[in-house]
Amino acid sequence: MTFFALKIDKAVRKLLGFHHRSPDSRPQSAASGVAAEGEPPAVPRIVPVVLEARPGAPEAPAVRIFLGTEPAQHRAERIFFYSLERVRDPLRRYEVYRMTGLPGFDRKGWRTNFTNFRFAIPDLAGRQGRAIYTDVDQIFTADPAELFDQSMGEHGYLALLPEDTAVMLIDCERMIRCWTYAKACREPKKALCAEAAAEPGRWGALDPLWHARDFEFRPGETKLLHYTALHLQPWRPTPEQYSYQIHPLAEHFLSLEQAADREGYEIYTATSPSPGFAAGCEQAARLPAEPAADLLRQAHALGAGQAALVGAWSAADEPSLPRWSLEQFGRDDLPVQDAMIANGLERLPVEDLPWLLDRLFRLGRQWVFVKAELGAEGSMIGSLDGWRTLVRRVALRYPDRCWQLDCRDRRGRTQRFRADFAQRSGDGRELPRVWVLLGARAGDNAQLTDIAEALGWPCEIKRADASGFALSPPWPDLVLSAGRHTAVVARQIQRQSQGHARLVVLGRPRASLDRFDRVVTTPQYGLPLRGNVVDLPAPFIGEHPLDEATLDAWRQRFAHLPRPWIALLVGGDTIPYRLDERTATALGREAGAAARSRGGSLLVSTSPRTSASASDALLAAIDAPLWSYRFGSSDDNPYRALLALADAFVVTGESVSMLTEACMTGRPVAVFPLPLQRHRKARLQHALERRLGVIERVAGSRGVPRQQNRLGRLYDEVVAAGWVKRERCVEQVHLALGVAPLPEGLDHPPGLSPALLAASRERALQAIREVVQAERPVS
Numbered sequence: 001m002t003f004f005a006l007k008i009d010k011a012v013r014k015l016l017g018f019h020h021r022s023p024d025s026r027p028q029s030a031a032s033g034v035a036a037e038g039e040p041p042a043v044p045r046i047v048p049v050v051l052e053a054r055p056g057a058p059e060a061p062a063v064r065i066f067l068g069t070e071p072a073q074h075r076a077e078r079i080f081f082y083s084l085e086r087v088r089d090p091l092r093r094y095e096v097y098r099m100t101g102l103p104g105f106d107r108k109g110w111r112t113n114f115t116n117f118r119f120a121i122p123d124l125a126g127r128q129g130r131a132i133y134t135d136v137d138q139i140f141t142a143d144p145a146e147l148f149d150q151s152m153g154e155h156g157y158l159a160l161l162p163e164d165t166a167v168m169l170i171d172c173e174r175m176i177r178c179w180t181y182a183k184a185c186r187e188p189k190k191a192l193c194a195e196a197a198a199e200p201g202r203w204g205a206l207d208p209l210w211h212a213r214d215f216e217f218r219p220g221e222t223k224l225l226h227y228t229a230l231h232l233q234p235w236r237p238t239p240e241q242y243s244y245q246i247h248p249l250a251e252h253f254l255s256l257e258q259a260a261d262r263e264g265y266e267i268y269t270a271t272s273p274s275p276g277f278a279a280g281c282e283q284a285a286r287l288p289a290e291p292a293a294d295l296l297r298q299a300h301a302l303g304a305g306q307a308a309l310v311g312a313w314s315a316a317d318e319p320s321l322p323r324w325s326l327e328q329f330g331r332d333d334l335p336v337q338d339a340m341i342a343n344g345l346e347r348l349p350v351e352d353l354p355w356l357l358d359r360l361f362r363l364g365r366q367w368v369f370v371k372a373e374l375g376a377e378g379s380m381i382g383s384l385d386g387w388r389t390l391v392r393r394v395a396l397r398y399p400d401r402c403w404q405l406d407c408r409d410r411r412g413r414t415q416r417f418r419a420d421f422a423q424r425s426g427d428g429r430e431l432p433r434v435w436v437l438l439g440a441r442a443g444d445n446a447q448l449t450d451i452a453e454a455l456g457w458p459c460e461i462k463r464a465d466a467s468g469f470a471l472s473p474p475w476p477d478l479v480l481s482a483g484r485h486t487a488v489v490a491r492q493i494q495r496q497s498q499g500h501a502r503l504v505v506l507g508r509p510r511a512s513l514d515r516f517d518r519v520v521t522t523p524q525y526g527l528p529l530r531g532n533v534v535d536l537p538a539p540f541i542g543e544h545p546l547d548e549a550t551l552d553a554w555r556q557r558f559a560h561l562p563r564p565w566i567a568l569l570v571g572g573d574t575i576p577y578r579l580d581e582r583t584a585t586a587l588g589r590e591a592g593a594a595a596r597s598r599g600g601s602l603l604v605s606t607s608p609r610t611s612a613s614a615s616d617a618l619l620a621a622i623d624a625p626l627w628s629y630r631f632g633s634s635d636d637n638p639y640r641a642l643l644a645l646a647d648a649f650v651v652t653g654e655s656v657s658m659l660t661e662a663c664m665t666g667r668p669v670a671v672f673p674l675p676l677q678r679h680r681k682a683r684l685q686h687a688l689e690r691r692l693g694v695i696e697r698v699a700g701s702r703g704v705p706r707q708q709n710r711l712g713r714l715y716d717e718v719v720a721a722g723w724v725k726r727e728r729c730v731e732q733v734h735l736a737l738g739v740a741p742l743p744e745g746l747d748h749p750p751g752l753s754p755a756l757l758a759a760s761r762e763r764a765l766q767a768i769r770e771v772v773q774a775e776r777p778v779s
Contacts, residue, residue, distance in 0.1 A: 040182040041104030047275045048095040057091035068114035069136035075235040082260040083139040104185045119184035122176040133168040142223035155204030162197035167211040219751030231708035243716035244529040248735035255759040270330040276349040281327040284344035287312040304339035311343035340364035357394040368403040419775035432477035437464040437486040444482035450542035464489040484510035502771045511722040517771045523732035528716035534767040537736035538660040554641035564600035567646035571655035572609025577674040581617040588621025594743045601625035663750040670745025
């Protein structure tokens with residue numbers, strides 16, 4: 001191999017992260033709990049997280065759940081617990097045993113850092129009773145007590161398949177014959193599964209509703225959702241190993257996380273810290289004491305008068321200052337200060353950091369300063385982004401507080417970030433100024449104006465496609481744009497404002513993603529997820545209700561038609577989808593048959609993209625009671641009235657905006673997919689992507705996505721740089737919305753409820769507000 005080729009190979013391997021090895025993936029030594037050769041390892045005792053039954057509840061066996069987890073999955077673990085809290089029976093006791101970092105295991109070849117822990121459950125559970133096993137990348141949508149109590153017959157364990165053990169119900173007494181702690185430590189997963197399945201009847205089939213893997217999810221039916229594809233996990237646990245992409249079902253996780261953030265939910269609290277909290281405090285107490293003079297000077301310069309120190313600080317720094325160890329900081333009687341200054345938090349278990357940070361913000365009425373060391377031995381959060389994300393999440397509950405984060409790496413270099421919007425905005429709360437750049441696409445413009453209205457900040461509308469458009473100060477704090485052309489103008493504004501203007505772009509900017517502060521995108525564009533990318537299941541669309549008098553007038557116009565009224569919302573040609581006469585005829589026939597079978601009628605509305613020939617073919621094919629509107633005619637446009645009055649909807653699949661608005665009603669929605677018509681260049685690109693394996697989204701009969709390969713990650717980098725535009729795939733939005741084709745879609749509401757769509761819009765607004773309000777690098 002040439003020197004040049006070696007350089008390229010090394011660069012590609014670095015890009016793809018093959019040099020990385022997570023801390024828990026190292027083979028463990030005898031000092032870390034591996035028994036001497038020939039000696040069986042001791043079975044550790046795990047202290048469970050207990051969800052108590054309501055006082056006075058009837059006696060019932062505790063629901064025992066053993067959870068395979070690791071520190072990198074702390075976001076997923078928190079939402080696993082939160083999902084359990086939302087669906088559990090309050091009259092029942094639940095015990096959740098967190099299996100993380102168990103001693104004695106050789107983890108070589110494991111896909112996760114808890115792969116074999118599940119086979120140690122019979123020993124960990126005392127060799128008696130039942131236990132549920134789940135991976136951490138799952139959420140409950142029904143009470144697991146229902147699974148725990150179900151009949152097992154003579155089976156030793158229930159799972160989807162003998163070798164598919166990511167969700168199990170285990171009879172610990174029977175399974176101890178083949179699954180022990182010692183075997184789990186030394187034998188591979190395949191051998192342990194094979195041994196369990198060797199005895200006829202030992203394995204029993206688990207109801208698939210208790211283990212829906214990715215696209216197997218069925219709204220209203222599924223009882224546990226498992227995010228199996230590691231590069232699609234919405235919480236993005238290991239960005240150094242994967243290039244994350246949008247999971248069409250991400251909103252089911254993200255909306256739970258949003259609710260948990262709003263409620264301040266944490267697994268552990270100050271009154272009930274994690275089992276490792278005391279050991280973490282001892283480790284932090286052994287750190288060399290550091291001087292706090294620099295941070296104290298900053299606190300005073302930033303307007304904080306009275307300050308307190310938390311953690312390992314030198315006693316020479318103003319001895320009269322209040323100071324507490326990390327262990328003391330769990331007390332309830334600590335006084336409020338102007339500023340709280342904390343050090344050594346990286347030594348604590350990651351599950352304790354949220355409640356401790358929350359206490360810092362509660363006690364620091366003006367400022368919170370956090371100093372953390374990255375990459376330290378025993379550090380629970382090893383990345384700068386991890387710290388920023390965690391502090392930002394807690395700070396959201398305290399919008400009137402300012403904070404600063406100092407992260408020092410192994411080389412002694414410190415990166416400092418400061419969030420001082422509350423102070424900069426002053427007592428008068430001066431609001432940010434917004435420019436909205438409108439372009440040629442009506443759908444994009446509608447999203448931009450809806451977002452600007454929802455933000456509630458002073459706003460100016462600019463026609464970026466107008467010939468006389470001029471760029472001149474005073475510059476805005478925030479620029480909203482959509483798509484390629486207005487994004488170019490937005491970047492000009494940022495340059496001319498010398499970086500003052502912050503940029504938010506919707507959709508696909510066709511430029512390097514790192515040139516924008518936020519990219520708010522949806523699944524059809526296939527953009528890889530980066531730290532500044534916000535993924536929504538569908539476009540941001542505001543609600544625009546009609547007044548009651550207008551609605552009543554439309555009711556009178558439709559009154560002669562039998563119900564149910566089924567609104568047929570028709571789009572048209574948009575690359576790579578086509579609505580020709582043949583397709584329009586098929587749509588008319590299928591929609592008419594669906595209306596007739598239900599004894600109802602069709603209310604048809606076309607759009608600017610519907611050709612005259614397609615409209616003629618559509619209406620001619622309908623054999624059912626009918627009311628129709630052709631876009632551009634002299635009649636009033638009924639679109640808003642149809643959204644308000646129709647009992648159900650049929651929408652052509654290429655229009656994600658119309659589909660989203662129909663789904664926002666919460667009534668049944670059927671999608672009519674339009675056929676693809678690719679030009680030669682698109683066909684070649686599609687063939688290349690398929691050859692590289694980057695569009696093979698699903699494998700196997702059960703709909704499980706393929707894991708990302710090396711070329712897939714490299715290809716994502718090319719897409720993120722803006723060098724390649726991936727083909728629009730609206731079918732991904734159909735999955736996200738949970739809509740089905742005719743006639744099935746008319747029998748039930750969409751899988752993504754109006755409440756989840758509203759949650760996604762609020763998440764987008766919060767991410768956009770952060771662009772102006774969040775932390776900035778400080779030199």
